[in-house]
Amino acid sequence: MIDLSLKRHIFFLPGLRGPLCAIYYPPVGNSSFPRKAILHVPAFAEEMNKCRRMVVLQAERFAGAGYGVLVVDLYGTGDSSGEFSEARWDVWKADLSAACRWLIEKGTQKVTLWGIRVGGLLALELAFELKDQVDRLVLWQPVVDGRVMLTQFLRLRVAANMIGGRERRESVNSLQDRLLAGELVEVAGYELAPALSVALMQKNFLKLGIPTGISVYWFEVALLEDRPLSPVSQKVIETWRSDGVSVVVSMIIGEAFWATQEIAVVPELVDETTHWLSWGQ
Incomplete structure (x- = not known):
């Protein structure tokens, strides 16, 4: 009511x-x-x-x-x-x-x-x-x-790792490969599922x-x-x-x-x- x-x-x-x-x-x-x-x-x-x-x-x-x-x-x-x-x-x-x-x-x-x-x-x-x-x-x-948005989102993790001085270097491509392999990827506190990332990549006006x-x-x-x-x-x-x-x-x-x-x-x-x-x- x-x-x-x-x-x-x-x-x-x-x-x-x-x-x-x-x-x-x-x-x-x-x-x-x-x-x-x-x-x-x-x-x-x-x-x-x-x-x-x-x-x-x-x-x-x-x-x-x-x-x-x-x-x-x-x-x-x-x-x-x-x-x-x-x-x-x-x-x-x-x-x-x-x-x-x-x-x-x-x-x-x-x-x-x-x-x-x-x-x-x-x-x-x-x-x-x-x-x-x-x-x-x-x-x-x-x-x-959606593919551009996903790239921008993954760049947040790449930038955070560079600022944090982590020895292991990552790139947007390597993160996308991990998602395509079925791995969860954490970005700015959000665990991104492979299924959601693949769906996002397919969306375009x-x-x-x-x-x-x-x-x-x-x-x-x-x-x-x-x-x-x-x-x-x-x-x-x-x-x-x-x-x-x-x-x-x-x-x-x-x-x-x-x-x-x-x-x-x-x-x-x-x-x-x-x-x-x-x-x-």
């Missing part, structure tokens, strides 16, 4: 392999479950923790604009059951499908998927499976190619395509004004638009909050996202 007197409702949602910690932000207004709701698809590993403050700020703003918002910690992450070493891509999709069903069962007719970083890739795959329920994708600083009838809101953050989108982002957007997809693109000046040492916020991103989603209702 959702208590409308609460700003947010925390509960555990049944997932494929165990309970998932979930937070539901009811919309400001008379209905606790509007016809349209937003399901958040989180970032990867430590980026998820860095993004938490921004997620709360945006979820509250979405709720103020009349949306119900569901935020879920996926299996093996945050306060949900399981360990990160047990996390699998298909399990995460199943968890998100369960979250979407929960919204639909409460009366939601259309769901907007809001993905951050790798969460954008996960959201896009989910949109294919739930295309009758999903009508929009909101992408914050999306990772276009251009390979996935996009379901018919989906609208996209693409937001990126840069420190400098007038900084263009990366060539690969431009290619994806041009390809989608040529296929008849409506893609709104917005560049925001601010810090890379998903990767900063200290927790950072970009209020302008929250403002811009709320503006476009409110306009597009």
